[in-house]
Amino acid sequence: MSTDDTPIPVVAIRGVARHYVRAADDVQALRPISLDILPGRFVAFMGPSGSGKSTLLNIISGIDRPDEGALLVAGEMLNDLDEDELAEWRARHVGLVFQFFNLIPVLSARDNVALPLLLTKLDRAERTRRAETALRVVGLDHRLDHYPGTLSGGEQQRVAIARAIVTDPDLIVADEPTGDLDARNAEDILSLLRQLKNDFGKTIVMVTHDPRALRFVDDVYHLDKGILLEGEDAERAGAAIRMAAGGHVGGGGHP
Ligand SMILES: Nc1ncnc2c1ncn2[C@@H]1O[C@H](COP(=O)(O)OP(=O)(O)OP(=O)(O)O)[C@@H](O)[C@H]1O
Numbered sequence: 282m283s284t285d286d287t288p289i290p291v292v293a294i295r296g297v298a299r300h301y302v303r304a305a306d307d308v309q310a311l312r313p314i315s316l317d318i319l320p321g322r323f324v325a326f327m328g329p330s331g332s333g334k335s336t337l338l339n340i341i342s343g344i345d346r347p348d349e350g351a352l353l354v355a356g357e358m359l360n361d362l363d364e365d366e367l368a369e370w371r372a373r374h375v376g377l378v379f380q381f382f383n384l385i386p387v388l389s390a391r392d393n394v395a396l397p398l399l400l401t402k403l404d405r406a407e408r409t410r411r412a413e414t415a416l417r418v419v420g421l422d423h424r425l426d427h428y429p430g431t432l433s434g435g436e437q438q439r440v441a442i443a444r445a446i447v448t449d450p451d452l453i454v455a456d457e458p459t460g461d462l463d464a465r466n467a468e469d470i471l472s473l474l475r476q477l478k479n480d481f482g483k484t485i486v487m488v489t490h491d492p493r494a495l496r497f498v499d500d501v502y503h504l505d506k507g508i509l510l511e512g513e514d515a516e517r518a519g520a521a522i523r524m525a526a527g528g529h530v531g532g533g534g535h536p
């Protein structure tokens with residue numbers, strides 16, 4: 282426990298950097314970054330294509346490893362884990378949501394959502410019960426037996442979110458979850474993520490290009506060329522996004 286009232290961060294990043302060697306060049310995808318994300322925050326990372334957003338998200342969720350720096354996520358020093366331990370840790374602590382839903386086409390909504398529970402000791406009846414509960418949370422209890430191909434994009438993303446929460450993870454990590462949705466479905470998904478924070482205290486880390494997200498999140502971080510912008514640079518980037526959105530985001534309370 283900490284000695285004061287400051288909560289322990291769900292994500293603590295210290296000097297984390299990542300570079301890729303590709304053919305002759307060396308791409309510095311992420312310059313050394315330090316950052317804390319506190320429990321129950323809904324955080325967005327924004328920035329141009331290639332600025333390192335997915336690289337950072339993959340490192341936070343233990344899909345990728347940094348070349349430098351240390352990383353404490355959901356109570357675990359990820360640097361200390363080997364590949365198997367990392368996979369097991371991820372299954373228990375992180376719920377992943379992707380741009381293109383990544384559902385299994387031959388499984389019903391219920392079975393897609395129950396899938397992460399196969400790694401637990403729960404019996405089939407309990408897995409089904411939890412999958413149905415998760416689908417109820419995302420408003421899809423009337424679509425339990427539907428296959429992904431018979432669901433709209435917005436509904437498929439709801440199934441994917443149900444799959445991400447079914448293990449009751451500490452952290453939900455979403456890479457452009459509204460990137461493949463129309464405006465109305467995008468708002469619905471952002472609102473659903475906000476609801477997971479509000480109702481269940483989930484910590485959510487999201488990458489997005491969507492200026493609509495500004496109305497739903499607690500904190501926005503801007504990346505540019507692998508650098509986390511701070512101070513005036515960050516304010517300028519935020520202002521540019523609000524301007525692009527027609528100035529109607531920003532301000533106002535959270536839904
Ligand atoms: N596996 C890889 N091998 C080589 N270079 C990579 C690899 N993954 C990412 N990169 C490079 O690292 C940089 C950051 O990539 P990243 O995918 O994090 O960007 P991004 O901000 O998520 O972009 P986008 O908005 O297009 O998804 C880019 O220059 C990219 O080309």
Ligand SMILES: [Mg+2]
Nearest residue numbers: 334335336456
């Ligand atoms: Mg990306």
